[in-house]
Amino acid sequence: MRIPAALAACLLAAGTAVAQAPSPTPSPAPSAPADGAAAAACPPTLQHTFPRLQDEKPQSLCQYAGKVVLVVNTASFCGFTPQYKGLEALDSKYRSRGLVVLGFPSNDFSQESGSNKEIADFCESTFGVKFPMFAKSSVRGANANPLFKQLALASGTTPKWNFYKYLIGRDGKVVQAWSSMTAPDESAFVKVIESQLAAGG
Template sequence: MRIPVRWSAPRRCAPVAALAACLFAAGTAAAQAPSAPPALPADGVAAAACPAILQHTFPRLQDEKPQSLCQYAGKVVLVVNTASFCGFTPQYKGLEALDSKYRSRGLVVLGFPSNDFSQESGSNKEIADFCESTFGVKFPMFAKSSVRGANANPLFKQLALASGTTPKWNFYKYLIGRDGKVVQAWSSMTAPDESAFVKVIESQLAAGS
């Protein structure tokens, strides 16, 4: 008895030459495809464009969300350590006036509350509320941290190294130029509206603008 055999059509195989041509075309297309652009950090500034002194992230004062300082690359940056219960606390008003007047020209004031001199005991929210309600502060401020000694935050460690001086009291001031280099440091005695101080800021704003 003959057993029937099920027959199926053979699969069609591509000719060797056609297959080789296909593989070559695919490889050529892959080689010619543009590479993906380098990923940018959340603030949209490439690390290479951000000077080392600004390559830090700190929690914001008002909501404690992380914020990169790289967004201030290319600006003239005035960094100040602040406190709510100090004889120099009224300088908040002058600092806000500076930031408001020169913001469009590229200045930004950055405030860093600190209890290093035992004059900033409040919580971040309490500090934020005080600054806004008492002096109308709108310039960026960051969560309370140490600004001197072994526990200083990394920005103030770099500022001390670059300027050769650490904050001796609240409202010490450091100016960073558009190129990311520390220009000068001033003591708490220097008022934000002092003419010599303002002239240095204006000269830095004019440079590279």
């Protein structure tokens, strides 16, 4: 079977590496620390505020403190874009147990050229995405948004392509990172998520 050129490029660029989070590493200063009791309840990894994709209203990630958080950098025109469907299925299946999927569209790999509204409309109409999505930003290099800088530091890996996946435990620590090649319904991947959901909840 002939593989479409766009998908072949994605597969080649994505690689297959899976990163296990190393021993605790000092995190950079959070971009939007909370105050008082809220700061104590919100781990540094989540002390950030980003514009929501659909209306660009600021949203604090501290609202997800105590949950298992799956952070994914996304794009609309990649061979891996159908993973949106699997990510939505994960979020829907495990939401009641404390999982939340967070999507961060990025044009770092030249496959997300649309406006925030265009991206939001595409995600909803094409894949029925309801999990939280945030405004388009950079996820690697000097211009990476502060959350992805922390994720890269804690996991030892930066996104090599669209649909990299980082799992944050209920304690706010990065558990593991997966390459784009890992499908949302892959059994080993889901098993790690389920083990984190069972911890403390």
